[in-house]
Amino acid sequence: MDRLEIAAILAYIGRLDPRTIRAEAGEARDQIAQWHDLLHDVPLATTHGWDVRAAIRAHILDSPYPILPVDVARTWRTYRRNRLDRHTDPTPAADPDDPAAWRAELLGTRQAVATGQTAPAVFRQIGRGDPRPDVEGSPRAIESCVPPAVRAELARYRPTRAAREATVAGGRPDTLSVDCVWCHARAGEPCRQRRLGPDGTTRSNAVRATPHPSRVDLAAAQPNQQQAA
Known part of the structure; x- marks a missing residue:
């Protein structure tokens, strides 16, 4: 998230928990800088299940303490770890005789899954349904x-x-x-x-x-x- 998104998130938190509001301009700037340092690599939302607002609401509902940027960062790390645990690396389309291209595509796919840009590949998952006609x-x-x-x-x-x-x-x-x-x-x-x-x-x-x-x-x-x- 950039600084504008951080400011919007802090305003959203202030509406849910007034204890986090910083009235003075200097304190507000310091608060934005602190949150940005810890959450600059955390997206605001993804198309595959991550929304920082949902994480904030869950913390406010479950904890009596004011939310800190580290709380959001830890929730984001848990989200990334769970997605990678459910991911099975598909075979890269790159030439296997080109180790650099092979590795770059593999890492790129993992990064896309971890950041919520694409869904995990679960080729080893046992599915349900009727057997194939040629096997039945x-x-x-x-x-x-x-x-x-x-x-x-x-x-x-x-x-x-x-x-x-x-x-x-x-x-x-x-x-x-x-x-x-x-x-x-x-x-x-x-x-x-x-x-x-x-x-x-x-x-x-x-x-x-x-x-x-x-x-x-x-x-x-x-x-x-x-x-x-």
Whole structure:
């Protein structure tokens, strides 16, 4: 703000808080000079949310003390800091092989955001709304987050998963979707063949090629069998 704007602001403050009025000409000049020294880089208002009059009204309403120029300066610094915290630097249009031009454009964009001349760029913000038309139908087309071609390539590396998917595709219940009450294998894990020694200790714990019959019956009794994840 220049000196004329400072004088207008002091007159505005005087109407809201008469304690700040300086009746003598010398005191008024000193007051304008003091405020100008601290607020010469603070704009009167911007197009993106800053208005020094709003900051003054908020201080007068919240504080019993007369407003000082440092109060306005601190509010302006908070405004600048909050805007930069919400800003994501967009890629400059300058040639990346020209570091000076690249840096100058980057700093210029940040300065414009900090001073309220432009809105912060929030490219990383998660937006709301319907999905894009070219993306919405893709999950429905493949019915899985893994495309069929990729799923076929992975089948040889995960035979248990491939067998489960083939079972469900054939209309049969997914046996591994339930726990096994015989060997206590959890859902998603294959059954195991445990062999006990004469002393009662486990001597082998091999994976069974087929699930236990009790597990098959339990899976068949489960309603709404879904495809394996």
